[in-house]
Amino acid sequence: MAQHKRRVERKSDLVDAAWRAMLEHGATSVRLNQVAEQAGLTSGAIIYHYPDLQELLLDAHRAGMERFYEQRLRAVEGIASPARKLVVTIMSGLPTDSDDPDVRLLCELGGAAARNSVYALLLTSLYDRQVSLYQVILEAGAAQGVFALQDDSLAIGRNLVALEDAYGYRIMARHGAIDQEAAAGLILDYARIATGHRLPLLTPSPTTEDKEP
Amino acid sequence: MAQHKRRVERKSDLVDAAWRAMLEHGATSVRLNQVAEQAGLTSGAIIYHYPDLQELLLDAHRAGMERFYEQRLRAVEGIASPARKLVVTIMSGLPTDSDDPDVRLLCELGGAAARNSVYALLLTSLYDRQVSLYQVILEAGAAQGVFALQDDSLAIGRNLVALEDAYGYRIMARHGAIDQEAAAGLILDYARIATGHRLPLLTPSPTTEDKEP
DNA sequence: GGCTATTTTGAACCAGTCTTCAATATCGAA
DNA sequence: TTCGATATTGAAGACTGGTTCAAAATAGCC
Secondary structure (H helix, E strand, C coil), rough: HHHHHHHHHHHHHHHHHHHHHHHHCCEEEEHHHHHHHCCCCCHHHHHHHHCCCHHHHHHHHHHHHHHHHHHHHHHHHHCCCHHHHHHHHHHHHCCCCCCCCCHHHHHHHHHHHCHHHHHHHHHHHHHHHHHHHHHHHHHHHHHHHCCCCCHHHHHHEEEEEEEEHHHHHHHHHCCCCHHHHHHHHHHHHHHHHHHHCCCCCCCCCHHHHHHHC | CCHHHHHHHHHHHHHHHHHHHHHHHHCCCCCCCHHHHHHCCCCHHHHHCCCCHHHHHHHHHHHHHHHHHHHHHHHHCCCHHHHHHHHHHHHHCCCCCCCHHHHHHHHHHHHCCCHHHHHHHHHHHHHHHHHHHHHHHHHHHHCCCCCCCCCHHHHHHHHHHHHHHHHHHHHHCCCCCCCCCCCCHHHHHHHHHHHCCCCCCCCCCCHHHHCCC
16 A cells, blocks of 8 residues: 555656646656656656656656646635626736746647647637636626626636637737736726626735634 | 848748648647648758747747738728627627638647747737727727727727637637627627627628629 | 869767666655 | 576667857848
8 A cells, every 4th residue: 555655656656747747848848857866866766667658757747737737726715796807807817927837838739739639629628617617606706696697607607718718829929918917907808898797907806814813 | 222122022922831830730739841831842942041040930929910911901991880880890800710720820829828838929019909909999899989988999990809719719719608699799798788789790791792793 | 074162961979868777765644 | 505586787879959160141331
């Protein structure tokens, strides 16, 4: 049993190392040696655990995507108001800047997905889950009567995630006029007319602190 | 003079070959040999004209992007109605399916742009030009009183191009529910509330034929 | 047709990477 | 502490792909 646990831990170490290596050298062009170096091992050791490097990279991407998604969930937990929830969710989907590691890898993955059906599937699933995330918020707001949805929540959700994604790429490409704030502003422009709510951007919500004391 | 012309022609042949090779083997992972094969030459001949392969790939991307943009311009020329123009422009920005070559390479380029500042610049410039394209249509429609813009044309234009881009990625990744038509529908959902116009999707416009007889 | 400049080939060379595997080191249990 | 299993190294071999360059082919010109 103990050796099984160690095995799992080691694999997890390698996944982390692979993730860092991809970040440093590129999601697609990363080399086995570079992963090994990040892990503080030699290439043989990597192969011992992952005979196929692609498998390791895939696991690393999976883990990164999962982290990204969980992070978004955490960002809104404890927020009651649908409007605030929507604004925070929008912000949490955007990279802070062109160095944001999670979004960077997601973008590189997006570029590779046209050729790699596994990556494509992974990203498609992430997309759909994010859409659902928005749908829940939109429906809740509609049920409470604070949102007057101009379309079905599925359509609005899809457009919101699409906008996030696209501005993620813009920010990664260092568009001079579009940073996280500007992108959030643009997406909110859409969210406002789609929900019929003013959706104040403003200060980090005071309601978030509620759950702490 | 004649040899100069030949030189230019040959370079253009190589650019075409490089473009095809990228399409077949991937924008980033394409090999010198593969370009040579597409051109019906050996690698030495490619190097003779393009000592740096990156330069050739860059030219190929530039040409592809230019073609894509020109194609969009042509798609609306001769259409008078701003509403129709808007609808046609939206359609022309979306890949027909996951095999659409131009969009495929643009997506791969997007993935690479996070690491390659030249590609980033190229894509940023394309994005901005496409935004301008929309702005012109939006402003014309507003001036004619057929559009009631809910935001400044810059914001709407940016969002429209962002949506196109994002759905391009979804289509490339073979999202089961999002094909060209569905994507157009979603973007139009936004365009409708942003312009206050019904924007009928419908049939290939009859007004297009006007200029033929 | 012969001459020169340009273009292209083909082979040799080099660097980097993956793979394999015997030798070595480390771990955990008894 | 010792033993067997597990993990890791390091070096050798095979392969791929870029680079170089002398030699061959081709084109354009007189």
